[in-house]
Amino acid sequence: MLSTVGPNGAATLREHPERLRQVNAEVEAMGGRVVLQYALLGQWDFLNIIEAPDEVAMARIATVLSARGTLKTRTLVAVDVEDYLAALGRDT
Numbered sequence: 001m002l003s004t005v006g007p008n009g010a011a012t013l014r015e016h017p018e019r020l021r022q023v024n025a026e027v028e029a030m031g032g033r034v035v036l037q038y039a040l041l042g043q044w045d046f047l048n049i050i051e052a053p054d055e056v057a058m059a060r061i062a063t064v065l066s067a068r069g070t071l072k073t074r075t076l077v078a079v080d081v082e083d084y085l086a087a088l089g090r091d092t
Contacts, residue, residue: 001062002044002074009070031057
């Protein structure tokens with residue numbers, strides 16, 4: 001999940017940087033798991049590699065976080081390269 005924080009979100013992070021870890025705990029409470037997290041320079045502020053049980057669970061996580069109005073998200077489904085290559089080798 002790529003995310004960009006808005007002005008209120010940036011102010012919260014500046015004043016309370018621990019909020020980032022609290023949000024990660026909230027993601028886990030919704031059934032996800034933050035595997036890796038990077039602060040980015042550029043168009044997006046964060047890259048969060050999140051495992052979720054399925055796409056619906058991930059959609060819920062992204063919607064709940066975005067509904068607060070402090071950040072915008074873009075989610076992408078990732079497929080393991082080995083699984084991808086195996087799928088390409090199947091007869092159709």
